[in-house]
Amino acid sequence: xxxxxxxxxxxxxxxxxxxxxxxxxxxxxxxxxxxxxxxxxxxxxxxxxxxxxxxxxxxxxxxxxxxxxxxxxxxxxxxxxxxxxxxxxxxxxxxxxxxxxxxxxxxxxxxxxxxxxxxxxxxxxxxxxxxxxxxxxxxxxxxxxxxxxxxxxxxxxxxxxxxxxxxxxxxxxxxxxxxxxxxxxxxxxxxxxxxxxxxxxxxxxxxxxxxxxxxxxxxxxxxxxxxxxxxxxxxxxxxxxxxxxxxxxxxxxxxxxxxxxxxxxxxxxxxxxxxxxxxxxxxxxxxxxxxxxxxxxxxxxxxxxxxxxxxxxxxxxxxxxxxxxxxxxxxxxxxxxxxxxxxxxxxxxxxxxxxxxxxxxxxxxxxxxxxxxxxxxxxxxxxxxxxxxxxxxxxxxxxxxxxxxxxxxx
Amino acid sequence: xxxxxxxxxxxxxxxxxxxxxxxxxxxxxxxxxxxxxxxxxxxxxxxxxxxxxxxxxxxxxxxxxxxxxxxxxxxxxxxxxxxxxxxxxxxxxxxxxxxxxxxxxxxxxxxxxxxxxxxxxxxxxxxxxxxxxxxxxxxxxxxxxxxxxxxxxxxxxxxxxxxxxxxxxxxxxxxxxxxxxxxxxxxxxxxxxxxxxxxxxxxxxxxxxxxxxxxxxxxxxxxxxxxxxxxxxxxxxxxxxxxxxxxxxxxxxxxxxxxxxxxxxxxxxxxxxxxxxxxxxxxxxxxxxxxxxxxxxxxxxxxxxxxxxxxxxxx
Numbered sequence: 001x002x003x004x005x006x007x008x009x010x011x012x013x014x015x016x017x018x019x020x021x022x023x024x025x026x027x028x029x030x031x032x033x034x035x036x037x038x039x040x041x042x043x044x045x046x047x048x049x050x051x052x053x054x055x056x057x058x059x060x061x062x063x064x065x066x067x068x069x070x071x072x073x074x075x076x077x078x079x080x081x082x083x084x085x086x087x088x089x090x091x092x093x094x095x096x097x098x099x100x101x102x103x104x105x106x107x108x109x110x111x112x113x114x115x116x117x118x119x120x121x122x123x124x125x126x127x128x129x130x131x132x133x134x135x136x137x138x139x140x141x142x143x144x145x146x147x148x149x150x151x152x153x154x155x156x157x158x159x160x161x162x163x164x165x166x167x168x169x170x171x172x173x174x175x176x177x178x179x180x181x182x183x184x185x186x187x188x189x190x191x192x193x194x195x196x197x198x199x200x201x202x203x204x205x206x207x208x209x210x211x212x213x214x215x216x217x218x219x220x221x222x223x224x225x226x227x228x229x230x231x232x233x234x235x236x237x238x239x240x241x242x243x244x245x246x247x248x249x250x251x252x253x254x255x256x257x258x259x260x261x262x263x264x265x266x267x268x269x270x271x272x273x274x275x276x277x278x279x280x281x282x283x284x285x286x287x288x289x290x291x292x293x294x295x296x297x298x299x300x301x302x303x304x305x306x307x308x309x310x311x312x313x314x315x316x317x318x319x320x321x322x323x324x325x326x327x328x329x330x331x332x333x334x335x336x337x338x339x340x341x342x343x344x345x346x347x348x349x350x351x352x353x354x355x356x357x358x359x360x361x362x363x364x365x366x367x368x369x370x371x372x373x374x375x376x377x378x379x380x381x382x383x384x385x386x387x388x389x390x391x392x393x394x395x396x397x398x399x400x401x402x403x404x405x406x407x408x409x410x
Numbered sequence: 411x412x413x414x415x416x417x418x419x420x421x422x423x424x425x426x427x428x429x430x431x432x433x434x435x436x437x438x439x440x441x442x443x444x445x446x447x448x449x450x451x452x453x454x455x456x457x458x459x460x461x462x463x464x465x466x467x468x469x470x471x472x473x474x475x476x477x478x479x480x481x482x483x484x485x486x487x488x489x490x491x492x493x494x495x496x497x498x499x500x501x502x503x504x505x506x507x508x509x510x511x512x513x514x515x516x517x518x519x520x521x522x523x524x525x526x527x528x529x530x531x532x533x534x535x536x537x538x539x540x541x542x543x544x545x546x547x548x549x550x551x552x553x554x555x556x557x558x559x560x561x562x563x564x565x566x567x568x569x570x571x572x573x574x575x576x577x578x579x580x581x582x583x584x585x586x587x588x589x590x591x592x593x594x595x596x597x598x599x600x601x602x603x604x605x606x607x608x609x610x611x612x613x614x615x616x617x618x619x620x621x622x623x624x625x626x627x628x629x630x631x632x633x634x635x636x637x638x639x640x641x642x643x644x645x646x647x648x649x650x651x652x653x654x655x656x657x658x659x660x661x662x663x664x665x666x667x668x669x670x671x672x673x674x675x676x677x678x679x680x681x682x683x684x685x686x687x688x689x690x691x692x693x694x695x696x697x698x699x700x701x702x703x704x705x706x707x708x709x710x711x712x713x714x715x716x717x718x719x720x721x722x723x724x725x
Contacts, residue, residue, distance in 0.1 A: 035627050038525035177698060207666075208701050213622050213631055214425060217666035220417040223546055237527065241623055248621075250539060250547035264527050264623070382529075 024067035025060070025330060027052065028087030028095035030080055030107070033072035036210030037099050037236045039263035044098060044128070044313070045070050046304045051317040061321045062330060075099060075210060077106035084110055088123060093332045096316065098129025098148070099236070100209075101180040108135060108144040115143050115410075122332040122410075126320065128313050131258075132179045133187075136358040140405035143332075145339055145359045147312040147319075151180060151233060151258070153401050154281045155187040157365045157394045158231075158256055161279075163195040168254070170202045172227035174218060174242070176234055177206040184233035184258070202227050210236055215245035222251060229254040240264030247272035255279065260370065261309060261388065266381035269370050276371035276389065284311030284348030285368050285388040286379035293348045297379060307381055314347045315361070319354070333410065352396060358405035365399050367392040413544035418663045424552050426659025427559035428618055432632065433639040433651045434566060435610030441646030442583050442603045444501065445493060448508040451633035452515035453608045457481045457615020458624045459519055462530040470533035478612035485608025489601045512629065520626040527625040555617050562610065563652055570648065579603060638708045644721025653719060658704050665700035 029048050032041035045068070052066040060066060069092055071083035080103045087095050097107055104127055115122040125144045127135065131151040135144065149157075162168055173188055175181030185204060192199050202225040205218060212218075219242070222230060230253050234242055239259050246253075247268055255278040260269065269278045284290075286297050286307055293311065300308050308314070319342060324330050327338035340356040352363035368388040373380060380387040436450045460480050464473035488511065496503040531537075532551045539547035570576035582589045582599045590596045622628070635658070643654030673693045711718060 034520070034525060036631070038627065039527055039625070042525055206698055211631070211701055213628070214421075216421045216424075217418060217663045220414055220421060220546065221667055223417070223544075224411070224414040237623055237625070240527065244623075248547070248549045248552070250542075250545075267529060 023091075024065045025094070026069055026087070026090055026092035027066050028069045028071055028084065028090075028092040030071045030073050030083045030087065030095055030097045030103075031099050032075040033070060035074045036238075037075040040099055040236050040309075041072075041075075043263060043306055043309055046306060047300075047308065047310050047313045048096065048317070050300060050304050051314060055317060055321055061324050062328070064330065066317075073097070073103060075103065077103050080107055081110050084123075088114070088121075093122070093330070094124050094126065094320070094335075096126040096128055098127065098310075100178075101130040101132030101135065101183075102178050104130030104132065104135055104144075105139055105179065108139065108141045111143045112141045122336075124332040124336055126316055128310060128316050130180070132183055134179070134183070136360040137404045140358050140403070140407050142359070142407045142409055143336065145336075145354065145361070147316040147361045149283060149363070149365055149399060150360060150401075151183050152187050153360075153362075153399050154258060154365065155184065155191055156401060157392075157399060158279075158281050158367065159188070159191040159195050160394070161367050161392050162192070162229075162256065168196070168199060168229050170200045170225070170227045170229070172203040172205070172222050172225055172230045172253075173201060174203070174205040174207070174222070174230060174232050174234070176209040176238060178209050181206060181209070181233055184231070188231050207238075210238060212238065212241060215242045216249065218242065219245040219249045219251055222246075222253070223249065227253055229256060231256045233258045235259035235262055237264065240268055243268035243272065243278075253277075257281075261285070261307075261381065264382075266370060266384050266386065270382075270384040270386050274371075275386075276369040278370045279367055279391065280370070280388065281365060281367050282311070283315075283346070283363050283365060285366060285390075286381070287368075287373075287377040287388055288348045288366065288390065289376070290347075290349035294378070296347060301379075307379065311347045312361075312363075315344065315352065315363070318347075319344050319361075350396060355400075355403075358403040358407070360403065362396050362399055364396050365394040366390065367394075413546070414667055416543055417546055418667045419660065420548065422660035422663035423656065424556055424659070425663060426656035427556050428614065429635065429639050429659055430652050430655035431559045431562060431614040431617075432611055433636050433643070433655055434562065434648065435607035435614075436636055437640050437643075437646060437648055437651045438566070438570075438610070439604055439607035440640065441648075442579060442607075443493075443600055444583075445504050445508070445604075446501075446637075447607070448505065448633070449488070449511040449515060450508075450607075450611055451629040451636060452512045453481050453485060453611035454615040454618075454632065455519060455626070455629040456484065456515065457612030458530065458619030458628065459523055459528070459615075460612070461616030461619050462523075462528050462624055465530065465533075470535075474613075474616050477616045478609040481612030481615070482605040482609030486601050486605035488608075489604035493604070494597065494600075512633070516626055516629060523626065525626050527623045530619045530624040532620040551621060555621060558613070558617055562613065563648075566610075567648060635704055638704045641708055641718055642704075642711050644718030647718065647720040650718055650720030658707070661703055661707070662700055665703050666697050668696040671695040 031044050032038050048068050052068050056065045069087055073080035073083050107125055111123050111125040127146040129148050131148050133150045133152045173185050175185045257280050260278050260280045297308050323335050323338035327334035339354050342354045344352050346352045346363045350364040352361055354361045369391050371386055373387045377387055432454055439447050457477055460477035461473050464477055492507055493504055496507050536551040536554050538550050540550035540553045541548055582596050586596045639654045640651055643650030671693055
């Protein structure tokens with residue numbers, strides 16, 4: 001009798017296991033698919049679907065195909081938790097999100113609690129774009145991995161570039177009023193103050209996130225301040241509208257941005273006629289000159305009809321595959337362990353590493369400017385005929401910032 | 411400083427006139443039919459998307475004419491086949507119908523044009539700086555928007571106050587049966603009024619689309635502020651809506667321009683008290699709260715003068 005039970009149980013496990021093996025890997029994509037952040041959320045979704053197709057075409061991960069579950073969080077932390085639970089209920093053990101650090105903080109917290117309460121059913125949270133430094137410092141979690149450079153890493157690189165430009169004398173800061181915007185503003189003040197104490201901060205604006213329809217009043221203020229440069233972490237419609245209002249008013253300043261390349265941004269820059277006066281800081285861009293990245297860009301554009309905004313999403317998915325194969329398992333606990341200190345050749349060339357201490361990915365960082373294309377730059381943006389041009393590259397080793405993270409390990 | 415004041419005034423006027431263009435249709439519909447049309451901002455969005463699509467096919471100027479007509483036609487259909495049927499169930503049913511319609515339109519627009527902003531551009535003819543004050547350009551297109559808004563205000567007021575059509579329309583509001591007995595088709599009058607109101611929103615959409623951003627959530631972004639305008643100005647009062655639009659446009663623009671906070675007026679709080687909720691409130695600048703100022707106005711006016719600035723009836 002006893003043997004029979006064991007045999008039956010074993011048989012069931014095998015049958016169950018076989019059924020399980022055929023199942024897809026459910027990968028929850030939680031980002032705004034409506035509201036002011038929808039343009040970036042949709043772009044991200046198309047990117048992840050493309051990446052999943054790419055992996056699936058090569059046989060998937062450990063023989064299983066990836067399926068992206070699109071979940072609309074309306075850039076709202078509360079709604080995100082509902083969507084995360086939906087993803088888990090649908091069988092997802094891996095979720096990804098990027099837009100909005102307030103959302104990211106809520107999700108990181110949610111996943112951590114979920115994993116404590118449901119041992120054996122852990123969920124990993126892959127963050128591809130929420131760059132609030134606190135996520136890998138005081139609020140760090142073992143279950144959260146970030147592929148984008150945090151805003152202090154980006155600001156470190158950006159200010160290192162700005163400090164050598166003598167023409168910068170008066171800087172205006174304009175940011176979205178939430179955790180990320182506030183950290184951009186604080187980092188900019190601190191780092192510019194340390195590297196170029198002679199630079200004057202002539203304005204420090206916070207405005208509501210994704211709620212402004214016309215930035216003309218803000219542009220009037222920037223103009224009145226006499227600023228020669230603007231530093232902004234704005235994303236989504238906020239950066240497009242800000243640039244558009246600046247274009248209308250004929251505001252001639254240099255722009256130092258995190259996300260001017262998002263939907264609508266390039267079109268607005270072209271309208272301003274600010275040839276190579278808008279700078280963006282990224283982990284890669286279309287005209288980086290690295291052949292595999294440019295081949296990827298070409299294939300991506302041909303199929304998805306947009307430019308690749310998120311080279312880090314490529315790194316994220318490919319590293320997910322690499323980690324799962326290294327661990328020879330799709331168990332989130334084992335994948336997480338395999339990701340720690342994993343070194344990886346990034347899309348735009350050069351080696352990146354997922355730091356064990358805080359689960360922040362470090363990679364080469366680029367500063368590029370937007371304007372007329374040179375002969376060896378094949379990619380324009382949004383049909384403007386203008387594109388991104390390499391200004392400065394910061395190697396991985398020079399982007400390493402210290403962390404205060406003390407994570408509880410399982 | 412002077413520069414900021416002048417530019418802010420211009421920006422405020424412009425935003426105010428745009429608000430008026432939108433609220434005029436809403437006001438006309440409300441004052442004639444007593445229907446608070448929640449889908450009004452959606453008609454504005456339809457105007458913008460039709461304007462965008464028609465501009466691509468036949469150019470901006472024909473689109474400026476055709477798109478509002480299309481939106482007006484949709485408005486008439488909504489009145490004829492939707493509102494007229496729900497009317498007998500009272501105002502709540504009508505309200506709910508327009509409320510649902512707003513969501514339906516948003517989803518349909520998102521399905522047809524996607525959720526990302528569409529590339530709706532200012533027509534080449536108006537794509538130049540009209541004049542430059544203090545080295546800030548003022549785009550010709552914005553002057554054009556201002557002119558259209560003023561023109562519509564004048565025409566509307568004339569039609570309602572000075573013509574026979576206006577007389578009948580006004581009479582149909584208070585004494586529909588009497589107007590009916592005089593041989594006018596009251597149903598058709600209501601339908602036309604709703605159509606005209608929707609078309610006005612359509613015009614606002616066509617001309618605001620290129621200046622702001624044309625995307626599927628633009629209605630949701632502008633909807634709430636419209637209700638502030640018509641309540642603040644006085645429900646059903648066209649001049650009231652006009653004044654309220656300008657006041658709100660100017661207040662919002664100037665609030666953005668001001669960096670003052672309680673801390674800058676009275677000095678920072680005692681640092682020994684440590685950071686708390688109070689220090690946060692103390693340090694918030696007027697610019698940061700600019701977006702909620704209109705809603706604060708709405709609350710105050712409802713308490714102090716429930717009929718609004720120029721309204722004649724109690725709400």
